[in-house]
Amino acid sequence: MASVLVLNGPNLGRLGSREPDVYGAQDLEALRSALTADAAGAIEIDLRQTNDEAELISWLYEAVDTATPVILNPAAFTHYSYALRDAAALVTKAGLPLIEVHISNPHARETFRHTSVISAVASGVIAGFGFDSYRLALRSVIGL
Ligand code: DQA
Numbered sequence: 590m591a592s593v594l595v596l597n598g599p600n601l602g603r604l605g606s607r608e609p610d611v612y613g614a615q616d617l618e619a620l621r622s623a624l625t626a627d628a629a630g631a632i633e634i635d636l637r638q639t640n641d642e643a644e645l646i647s648w649l650y651e652a653v654d655t656a657t658p659v660i661l662n663p664a665a666f667t668h669y670s671y672a673l674r675d676a677a678a679l680v681t682k683a684g685l686p687l688i689e690v691h692i693s694n695p696h697a698r699e700t701f702r703h704t705s706v707i708s709a710v711a712s713g714v715i716a717g718f719g720f721d722s723y724r725l726a727l728r729s730v731i732g733l
Pocket residue numbers: 599600601662663664665666667690691692693694695702
């Protein structure tokens with residue numbers, strides 16, 4: 590079965606207890622369940638989280654090597670990781686979709702969150718819809 594990598598950056602492992610006013614009360618396992626239900630067997634959901642930039646980059650290499658589409662919430666790396674950006678560019682340059690997602694709307698928050706170094710190399714960006722940002726991205730990946 591085809592799969593999609595749903596990759597989550599630093600501090601997203603604390604969803605559920607981390608700033609629930611911003612990120613909601615549900616954790617990553619709830620996200621996995623929602624995406625698995627949405628996928629309805631059409632695609633395997635391979636959801637991962639890391640606080641480690643190098644690990645996240647290695648997962649993007651894996652996406653290229655296995656021709657797997659990516660839904661990526663780079664979390665705080667969004668705003669400053671040129672290394673992650675360069676790895677994300679490898680994915681889209683390989684012709685694979687890489688959809689940048691955010692639970693919150695970074696543009697409605699602190700100024701440092703208004704910059705994404707990832708967006709210019711992403712296939713598209715979905716932000717501000719809570720877990721629905723991922724669900725909309727999944728719909729797009731399945732459609733593609
Ligand atoms: C986030 C937004 C980022 O600014 C923040 O650093 C995160 C989560 C989001 O999903 O809204 O960790 O990517």
